[in-house]
Amino acid sequence: MERCQNHVPIDVPEMGIPKCRSLTFEQAKRQTIERLDNNKQSPTYDYNKAIAELLKGDDDYASDISVERINKELHFKDIIPVFKSRFGSAKDFQFVIVGGFNPDSIKPLIEQYIGGLPSGDYNNKFEYKGPAGGDTAKDILVFAGKAPKSTVNLFYQSNKVNYDYPEILVQTLLQEVLKVKLRLNLREENSGVYGVGVSISSTSIPSPLIRSRILSVVHQKQQSF
DSSP: OTTGGGGSOOBOSSTTOOBOOHHHHHHHHHHHHHHHHHHHTSTTHHHHHHHHHHHHOTTOGGGOOOHHHHHHHOOHHHHHHHHHHHHSOOTTOOOOOOSSSOGGGGHHHIIIIITTSOOSOOOOOOOOOOOOOOSSOOOOOOOOOSSSEEEEEEEEEESOOOOSTTHHHHHHHHHHHHHHHHIIIIIIITOOEEEEEEEEEEEOSSSOEEEEEEEEEEEGGGTTO
C-alpha cells in the first residue's frame, strides 16, 4: 500500500538500517482507520470522493484507501521489506547540500556518510500511468447540509504540459491574476460569493499533469451566477 507508507513511522538512525516499532505501527494504523471513519461522517465526504474519482480515474487503485483494505493489506511484517525494496540502495539518489562552508572541507564527510551508502539495483517496476485529461466536460452535483450556500469547484486538467521554465512561471502568474480578477468580479462587484480561490499546479513526475482549480462558496440567491 504505497500511499499508506507515508503514515508509518520508520526510524532511520543510519541510512540503510531502518527500524520500525510494532507498537508505533499499530497506533498509526489505528489512527488512520479512525480518520477514515470520521471522514465518512462529513457532509462533504461523498462530494470530495466523487471529485477524486473523476480526476484520478476509476482504475486509480493506489488511492482507493478503505478500512477494509488497510486491515487486509497493511501488516507490520511488510514495512521493512517494502522500505528496503526501494530505499535499500542509494542508486540514482540526488543529494543537495546547502550551507556556508568550503566544498573541500566537507569532502571527507561526503565520502564517509554518502559514499558509504549501499548501492545496487532497486525496485522500480511500478508504473504510474496518471489520470487521463479527457476532452469532455463532466459534472458532479451533490446535495448535503442545510446551509443556504453551495460549494462550487471548477477543474481543468491535462497530460499535455511542459514542466519547465518559463512555463512554470507563467502558471504562477496566471494563478495570481485569476485570483485578483475573480475576487474583484464575483465578490467585490457582484456579491455573488463568500470567497473564491484559484490554484494551478503541474508536475512531470511520475507522469506529466497540469491541474487548475477554481473554488468558490456561493450565496444561495446567486447559485445561477
